[in-house]
Amino acid sequence: MSLKVRKLSEEPGIDETEPGFQGVNSVWPVLRRTDLAEFSSRIFRMEPGGHTATHTHEREHVAVVVSGSCRVEVGEESWMAEAGSIITVPPNLIHRFTNPGGERLVLLIMNMTPRIEPPETTGEDSQE
DSSP states (O other), X not given: OOOOOOOGXXXXXXXXXXXXXXXXXXXXXXXXXXXXXXXXXXXXEEEEEEEOOSBOOSSOEEEEEEESEEEEEETTEEEEEETTOEEXXXXXXXXXXXXXXXXXXXXXXXXXXXXXXXXXXXXXXXXO
């Protein structure tokens, strides 16, 4: 495998079209790695007013606010997280990420077991 440098600003990503998502584009920084069975990641770029669906999953994940402001909603409660914040979401917690700010929100999402596979259309294979 050789070193690769990709600029996030040049990655087209994929517009999330799942029900409940609005104004979210995702980039998969690690593509098609079979040796990382317990880890996957993606970057959400969320426009002002955008949000994920209210959802839950069996895996734990960590979200790092790279830029912008993020509101994390859990039931009737919500928390604000600014750039530099680290959010840990335990398994089976119903939650939603929203962008209440006036600028694009960038979230780095790191998923633990069970692994989720990136879609085929996110770019070239990262292994050589």
